[in-house]
Amino acid sequence: MRPLRQVLRGLFLSSLSWTVSAEVIEVEISKYQYHPQVVTIQRGDTVHWTNLERRQYHSVILHREGSTDAKLDSGYLFPGDRWNHTFTEAGYYAYLCGPHPEMSGRIEVEL
Numbered sequence: 470m471r472p473l474r475q476v477l478r479g480l481f482l483s484s485l486s487w488t489v490s491a492e493v494i495e496v497e498i499s500k501y502q503y504h505p506q507v508v509t510i511q512r513g514d515t516v517h518w519t520n521l522e523r524r525q526y527h528s529v530i531l532h533r534e535g536s537t538d539a540k541l542d543s544g545y546l547f548p549g550d551r552w553n554h555t556f557t558e559a560g561y562y563a564y565l566c567g568p569h570p571e572m573s574g575r576i577e578v579e580l
């Protein structure tokens with residue numbers, strides 16, 4: 470068994486590297502699509518969605534595959550609106566647009 474001090478140090482270092490490496494990833498919404506449609510990120514990263522349409526509103530309804538957590542819903546994003554979410558758990562997240570369920574995207578969060 471590893472000494473407690475070593476374990477704590479490991480935890481500290483991993484949380485530190487999280488903070489240092491956390492990134493913001495942009496996803497644009499235009500022409501009824503999310504760009505890019507699939508994004509691979511690291512745990513702790515934040516994804517920003519921005520609606521670049523001229524007139525059409527969209528939304529982001531997100532859930533982690535296999536989880537029973539409530540879905541996250543951005544609400545309507547009108548032209549120029551932004552919404553973000555920070556992913557703290559690894560896994561595959563599928564999302565779609567409330568008004569246009571044929572619009573879909575995916576976030577893959579690596580450990």
Ligand SMILES: [Cu+2]
Nearest residue numbers: 527528566569
């Ligand atoms: Cu939409």
